[in-house]
Amino acid sequence: MVTQLLVMVLIGLVGSFFSGLLGIGGAIINFPLLLYVPEWFGFTAFTPKEVASISMLQVFFASLSGVISNRLSTKGGASLVHKKLVIQMGFSTLIGSLIGSVSSIYLNGETINIIYGFLAVIAVIMMVIPTKAASENISVSQVTYNVLLAVISAFLVGIVSGIVGAGGAFILIPIMLTLLKIPTRITIASSLAIVFLSAVGGVIGKIAAGDIPFWLATFAVIGSLLGAPLGTYLSRRMNVRMLRYALVVLIAVTAVKVWVDILV
Template sequence: MELLFLGLVMLVLGLIGSFFSGLLGIGGAIINYPLLLFVPSILGVADFSAQEVSAISMFQVFFASLAGVLSYKKKNRLSNGSFIHKSLVIYMGASILIGSIVGGVSSKYLSGDTINLVYGILAIIAVVLMLLPSKGRHDTNQDEIHFNKAIAVVSAFLVGIVSGIVGAGGAFILIPIMLTLLKIPTRVTIASSLAIVFISAIGGVLGKITAGHIPLFPTLFTVIGSVIGAPIGSRISSKINVKVLRYGLVVLIAMTAIKIWTSIL
C-alpha cells in the first residue's frame, strides 16, 4: 500500500512539473527539483537525497524534452517549415552535451548541500530571467542569422555543467542567452533550444547512470506523469493568460529558493 501511494505521489508530481513545463515553455526541472525534494518528505512517503532528486529530475527532463521534440517535428511536417537552426544546434548541442555529462558525473562527488546550493543559484537566475522582457528579433530568415560561435560554445558548456549537476535541461537559461547575447530570432530560439535541451538531457542521463543514485520505481512514475502533463500544459497555454501564471511561478520559485538558502545558511 505504501509503495502504491509513493507511485501515485510521484506520478502527480511529474504531472505537475511537466504541466508547467508545457504551459510556460521551460524544461520543468526548476519546478520539479523542489517538489521532489520536499513533497514526498512532507507526506512521509520518501525522503530523497539531493543526488536522488537530481537523478529523477534529469530523467523527467529527458522524456519531457523528447516528447517536445517529437511534437515539434509533427507540427513541422504539417506546416512544411522549420525554425531549427542546424549550425546553432550543432555548436551549442555538442558543447552542452559534454558539459551535462561532466555535471551529471560530478554530482556523485558533491554533497547534498552543494547540489542544493547550485539549485539555489539557478533559482535566483531563473527568477531574474523570467522577469526580463524578451529581446529577441522576430525575423526568421535563417540565411541572415549569424552568431558568435565562441560565446555559444562556452555558454552552452557552462549551462550543461550546472544543469547536469541539478538534473535540469537548462532551457530557462539557454533561451535568454540565445535571445540577448547571440541575438537569435525568437521563433528560431524556441525551436532550436528544444533540440539543444534534448541533447543536454541525453548527456545528463548518461552522467546520472554513471553516477548512480537512481531510485528506479519513483523515477518510472515521475516519467509517466511527465508524459501525461506536458501535452496538457501545451494545449492550455494557448487558451489562458500565461503571464499571470508566469509571475505566479516566479513567486513559487523565489519562495523555494528562500527555503533552500535558509537551510544552507
C-alpha cells in the same frame, strides 16, 4: 507503495504541466517538488543527488517528446530549427552536462542544493526581466551569431545543469535571445533539440553515478508525459501572464527555503 507511486505521478504531472503552460524548464519546478513533497506525505525524502537524477530523467523524456512533436508539426513545412546552432550548442551542452552529472558523484547534497539555489534565483530574474530578440522577419539561413560565445555559454550551462538534473532551457533561451540575437521562433524550436542533447549527456552521467531510483523515477516520467501536452494545450488558450508571476513568487519562496535549510 501504491500511494507513493501516485505521488510520484502527481509530482511529474504538476511540474511538467506548469513547464508546458509557461514555457520554462521543468527541472526548476520538479527539483523542489521532488525534494519536499514525498516527505510531506510521510515517505522517505529523496537525497539531493536522487532528486537531480530523477529530474534529469524527466527532462530527457520531456525534451524527447517535444522534439518529436516539433518534427511532426513541421513535417511538410519549413523547419525553424537552426541545425548548425543545435549541433554547436547541443554537443557543447551535452559534454558539459556529462561532466556535471559525473562530477556530482563527488559533491555532497548541500552543495547540490546551493547550486540549485543559485539557479532558482537566476530563473526568477530571467522570468521577470523581459528579453528582446533580433528581428523576427528573417529565415533560418539568414541568422548569424557568435559561434565561440554560443559554444562556451552552452558548455558552462551544461555543467551546472548536469549537476542539478536540469536541461538548462530557462538559462539557454535568454542567452540565445539576448546575447546571440537569435529570433524568438527559431530560439524556441532550436532550444528543444539543444536541451535534448543536454539531457542525453546528463542521463548518461547520472546512470554512471548510480543515483537514479529507476522504479520511482519511471512513475515521475509517466506523470511528466501526461502533464506537458496538457500545459502546452492550455497555454495557447489562456492568458498566463499572472500565473507566470505567481510561479516566480513560488520559485523565489522555494529558493529562500533552500537557502534557509542550508544556512540554519
